[in-house]
Amino acid sequence: MSDESKSNKITRREMLYRTGAGGLGLLVGASGFGTISALGKTLDKEDKQTAEDAIPFYGTHQSGIITKPQTYIYLISLDLTTNQLSDVRDLFKEWTMASAHMSKAELVGPYTDNSYVPPEDTGEADGLSASKLTITYGFGPTFFDKNGSDRFGLASKKPKQLKSLPSFAGDQIEEQWTGGDLCVQVCAEDKQVAFHAIRNLIRIGRGIVTLRWMQSGFQRTPQADKKKGTPRNLFGFKDGTVNPSTDKEFNDIVWSNGSEAPWIKNGSYMVMRRIRMLLEVWDRTHLNEQEMTFGREKRSGAPLGHQDEFDDINFDKKDESGNPHIPVDSHIKLARGDGSEKILRRSYSYSSEMDPTRAQLDAGLLFISYQKDPFKQFVPIQKRMAGMDRMNEYIRHIGSAVFACPGGASKGGYIGDSLF
């Protein structure tokens, strides 16, 4: 099938979904997405999903980056098994349409009149609200060149800051938790809505992509936190206190201006680190040491020697013995450095139940940060911490990946169209 007929097929299918024209029989595609199934009737009025809690999918920036973190996340990394750029382009068109629908609490595709083909949508989110679903896409370094091959003819468009992170002191990276050609981050206030989205995107990609790794994560629900405070991580500390929050900060810290490659304009670079937290060791550590580790009080979140969680931090403040309240090897001191490198953290706790080899909990932080340049922002911070952070005794960096997340799609366009 030619490129053109494939794009026509998608456009027509989408149009039918929108306008409600149905019963036009089967459109069978031999594209790598698998079979394009029957175009049945659109949803009855009573079938229509409520779009409350919907976050728009289309826009200047992709959602899910500066969006206030929802309760649940699924982050997947995928490898492409095709060497045809047209397959990748079509996949992104399909993903874009599906994402736009799911973000509005709509089914990926209509129910079918033909009960001898599988429905377009797997169905488990049918009747559920949008639950602030966001879907964010990224390209890994190997998307552009793999084993020295310019696989899709796009190597010249690879930004210089899109490359694997260096190894840091103490890293215990496991190959199975690294890299990937593409990533998809799905976040929502409801776990089933999030799972439905990631499952359908994986399903749409069958035959073109394979799953490389997948990690889910969580934080407290809004129902559980009536005061809407800063969420706590699995060490029990408030995590996310110092983070960019204004448009100016987002422009300075997060959004690329496209100078390195025009297609990344209004996009950002994601760093993922899967960081195991040694909870058994931490739980035996006394409170004073826990607080010195972070440089903050555990209950209030205030910097040591200060009153309030959000106080401006004075790292020179000394206690009565003349020692700084906030230890020089504490996490916040090292993470701050001289204050010139900043990142947007959007991390989640994870629990993959149990590590059977150690009979211990396999839990930690699915660390995610967004920045304009991982090598000027994330890397220097992590280098400082890898050398001497007190926290290193209680954590292990197991996974690592970097992805370039393009700007958002406009209606009629699709994610990555400026790249392809």
Ligand code: HEM
């Ligand atoms: C399991 C691993 C980690 C845990 C448990 C953790 C926890 C925390 C906590 C409790 C705070 C203080 C509250 C706040 O401002 O949010 C904090 C601050 C911070 N962390 Fe982490 N963190 C981890 C890993 C990392 C990594 C890998 C980086 C980046 C390389 C990082 C960068 C930062 C930054 C930039 C701050 C704000 C520092 C400031 O300017 O005050 N953290 N982290």
